[in-house]
Amino acid sequence: MDQADIPSLLARLGSDEDALRKMAVFKLQSSINDPAFADVFISSGGLNILRCLIMTTGGNTLAYSLQSLTRLLEVDMGWEIFEAPGSGELVERVVELIVTHPLVNILRGAMSILVAIVSHSQSNRGAAMRTPGAFGFRALKPAVAVYPQFFEMVVSQLNSADHALCANALMLLNALIRDSLSSEKEGSKNSGAVEDWPKFIKRLQDLGVIKAVYKLMQSSALQDLAHPLLEFQALTKVLLKKWRDVNVDLETTEHRRTLKGLHLASAPDRREHTANGSRADELAEGGSANARKGSRKHNPEKWRRLGFETESPAWEFEPTGFLGMMDLTDYVRKQEDPFQKMLLEQSSRPLHERCPIATASLACTVILYEHFDVEKSDVEDAKSYLVLDGMKNYDKIFKPLILQWSRLHTASLQAFFGLWKATGAEREDFDKVAALVRILIEQVVGQASRTKDMQEVEEELSEFDYARLRELQMELLELTFEDEWGQHLTQVRDELKHEALQFVKEQRIRCLLEGAWFLRQTQKLDDDGYGARNGKTLNSWRYVKLSHNRRFLHYADFNPQRDQAPALDELLEKIDLSTISSVVSNVSASADESSSISSTSTLKTPSHAQKPNSTTKITINSYVGAPEERNRSNGEPSERAILTLMPMTHSLASEWLDGLLMLLNQAPITAETNKLVGLVGDYGLKIRLLNVTLGDSFAAEPDAGVVPSRDGLDEDYFYEV
Known part of the structure; x- marks a missing residue:
């Protein structure tokens, strides 16, 4: 217009x-x-x-x-x-x-x-x-x-x-x-x-x-x-x-009334009667009404029994402010019966084994506060406004679970109690349990979709597998250290891999020292001493064992298989390991699905449980023959099989094949052995990381390396280590 x-x-x-x-x-x-x-x-x-x-x-x-x-x-x-x-x-x-x-x-x-x-x-x-x-x-x-x-x-x-x-x-x-x-x-x-x-x-x-x-x-x-x-x-x-x-201040009427409500909700009278007996018992012990009245005035564990560290709880709310008091009060109000039952249960345990309910509640408040990046709200939300118009997937920006703060805090606190009980934690393990809860929140709440129902989130928090949680914790630690200490972590891994290889080598050699039964197939002969036309074979057994000095491989054939392993002096045949040129096998480099890692040798499998049709074969070769028998094409000595082993199981084949190779200072080749090496190395790394938390600082202390000084001190001194 x-x-x-x-x-x-x-x-x-x-x-x-x-x-x-x-x-x-x-x-x-x-x-x-x-x-x-x-x-x-x-x-x-x-x-x-x-x-x-x-x-x-x-x-x-x-x-x-x-x-x-x-x-x-x-x-x-x-x-x-x-x-x-x-x-x-x-x-x-x-x-x-x-x-x-x-x-x-x-x-x-x-x-x-x-x-x-x-x-x-x-x-x-x-x-x-x-x-x-x-x-x-x-x-x-x-x-x-x-x-x-x-x-x-x-x-x-x-x-x-x-x-x-x-x-x-x-x-x-x-x-x-x-x-x-x-x-x-x-x-x-x-x-x-x-x-x-x-x-x-x-x-x-x-x-x-x-x-x-x-x-x-x-x-x-x-x-x-x-x-x-x-x-x-x-x-x-x-x-x-x-x-x-908002700081918790007991001079404020509302704050003082809220704290008093926490104490009253814990049913202190029930606790006193449960712990000290009925009133009639108190009277029988000579306690007067005035004495009882005085005892109620001053309870030395009034606040510590609720899970506070001291009897002056106001300062303990400093990390969370009034938000922490609100969360704790809301939990106690909505879960009053479970709260009182837990207090009664905890009161029967030694002080160092009790789960500090109030401190755990404050820890959960801090965990949720940090998970949602509340402190960064202004900056982060401004960025979200800028990219909102161009986004079609709103799941990355919208976090509706933050609107369910109270229920989320209650569910997190109950998960804390569950982890405390599952791990058998004590007071000194509090930070470790809190670290697990933090990972649990990241896993369940952090990965929840925008449309995920709150009840489903609560169920996942309460039912999350503890073993899986520990795996996530170790993976997170490894990733964290990989980022910040990649070079050092690689060096540690290499050292642990070498140690694991030596450990598995010793285990495999001990399998050889224990000895094992192997199947031996021979062709059936007719009356004239010739091979039968039907091609049938006879099964016999070969027992092989490494000598104590690890220099000779002793063996002998038996038919039938004995119930007891034969002694070393009964094994009349032997092979000097220094004469072995190679060990070859048709053992697959990857184990089949039914195989499993064996940490001990298969000494003997009862004959009734075996199926004597093994096709797995380990062949031990040696350089043999006079110089004129050398291979004329290249002038190198020829090899000949001096011993063939037919293990009945994949695990036994892995033990003996890799054991022989490692005796000859060669690398193992089977999947079972390599998996065992990796498993031992990973456990070694995890053991070293178990006592490390994500918040640990590796920076030197401000006064580290400074020699203390005093009058008369000169440079003529030494430290005894």
Whole structure:
């Protein structure tokens, strides 16, 4: 619309005919977001006419009027409509529409205007100072007093099927939360903020805002609500940080009352009666009523029995602030019976074996706080806003589980108790259990999809396999050390691999020293001494054993196989190991699925359990023959098999083949032996890492290497190591 048409437009807007006004304001909403047009419109007195339309009309005319004002505010113009006389009535009219009007198009416009009013106090502090009470919640406060159901109606719109209305309602709640936080930050108690921010947040939670936003964040409508949902997630982090920054002070009535509630919820009387007997027993021991009263006044373990380290628990909340107290209180309130039962169970154990419930709760708060990077909320969320428009997979940005903080803390704490019991931990192992819980949170919560149900997360936290958790811990340690200490870790691995190879070599040689039975097949002869036509074979047995000095291989043939291994002096044949030229075999380099690593030698397998049809063969060769028998083509000595072994199992073949090779200072070749070498090396590395935590510092102490000085000390000294 041309600027020259503005006078005629204003005339039609002020007409008494509703159809004419409706058409005029319909055209206005499509042109007013042009700053040049808006400037002429405002200077021509258009704001007063627009205000009159909002105050007096209804239906589509009202909807178009609200939309026109919204678009005017979007180009940062027309704010004087809320600074002029009678602006209070205009705000009250908009609040009234939200509370009483059912039409979606009117509600959308009304919500947008209130978002702009509340947010303007945060974006333009100069205007707020110039006209106190015109913006922020202070502008809404008188109207909300008239319509106290305002917050309830706004929260209810989060369940609306209209995504635009739902987004506007969430933006309004976000603006109100930010306004309450910013007003509190300025320290202006009488600034007219919503109210004390903790009370306001509690009020919204009671109205179900967390549940509603959590449902939206997991819904398929996320794309239409992405920006306000991300802002709410960021505000959740801001609130967690603010609660964390509130120090626990027993001079504060609320904090003192909360701490007292923890003590009372632990059922101290039940504990005293359980531990010390009934009152009748106390009287029988000569205790008077006054004496009992005095004992209740001073319980030397009043707070330590709850899991605090000392009897002055206030300072123990320093790492978590009031957030830690909230989490602990919420757990005790919702899990009162399990909490009391656990205290009774713990009281029967020695002090060093008790699981410190309160300290564990605070540790879980810290773990969740760090997992969600609450301290980095401003920077990280700003980056998320920049990339949000170009992303289709929102799972990387949206973390709806942070909205389930209380349930997540309770589930983490119960997982802590489970790990404490499963590991048989003691007080000195507290940090190790906390490290496992940290990895558990990263594994379950960190890898949870956006749509994963909270109940499923709770079940995974409680049922996660401890052995798998330890494997993850070792993998994480190895990756961490690989990044920071790659060169040193490689050196350690090489050393451990060499040690493992020597260990396995000794194990394999001990298998040879123990001796073993091998199948020996011979062809059946007829009466004339010739081979039978049917090709049948006779099975006999060969026993082979390495001499104690590891220089000779003794063997002899037996038929049938003996129940007891023969003595070394019964093995009449022997081979000098120094004459062996090679050991070859058809043993597969990779073990079959049914094979397993054998840590001990297969000395003897009962004949009834064997299937004497082994095709596995180990051949020991030697250089033999006179010089004239050398291979004429290359002049090298020829080899001849001097002993053939037919092991019955893959494990036995692996032991003897690699044992012989390693005796000859050659590398093992079977999969079983190489797997055993790797297994021993990995265990060695894990044992060295077991006492290392991710937080350990390897930097030198500030005073490390400084020689202490005293009078009369010279350089003539030495250290005895």
